[in-house]
Amino acid sequence: MSTLVLMRHGQASFGAARYDALSELGQAQARATGQWMKAHGITPDKVFHGPRQRQANTASLLLAGAGFDSPAITHAALDEFAEGEEIFSAAEQFLGRSVALNSGRERIGILRDYDATCRAWANGEVRIPGRLSLGEFREQLRDWLSSHTQAQQASGQTQLVVTSAGSIAALVCEVMNLPNSSWYSLLRVIRNASLTEVLYSKGKVSLLSFNGVNHLPPHLNTSM
Structure with a gap:
């Protein structure tokens, strides 16, 4: 079995003229997550992120905080809705x-x-x-998840995916085989810089954990 860790980006600039930028708090959340990974000996074999600046910057700050030197890989399918x-x-x-x-x-x-x-x-x-509509959005992520997990080269890997709340909610719906009506209930509780773990092997997937924020100190725990 391998683990896919889905991380929501750090806090963005909600209500600003341009949402797609990490706030100072969001930057601190990304660095703190990387530092937590370093302290706990967690070293992702690969890091992916969506095409948005807030996703890419979260990945970059996390890698710096963890002391990882592997470059992150951009994937368009990991964009927000x-x-x-x-x-x-x-x-x-x-x-x-x-x-x-x-x-x-x-x-x-x-x-x-x-x-x-x-x-x-x-x-x-x-x-x-x-x-896209929600159905089309889910289909895009379903295709990404299927191709990604079926292309597994070796077991025991840990791969980190930095994306957004809507994408994580859609992926959890796919893993759990939940209807579209469940998407919003998941979306509204996903915290900034939270971690969701999916186990996979030869295309089979299962949810291990959802929306974890215990790696963050209380003052960095935010939803918007």
């Missing part, structure tokens, strides 16, 4: 009100609108221009 700005735009169209953080509304209300739009997208009630 949509960018923060796209979800905000879809939320305004769907709900008919501003979700900008400078609109004068309370942050909690904006977060609820953001979450409601993600749930509506999962239910097929909202389309995000240029983006």
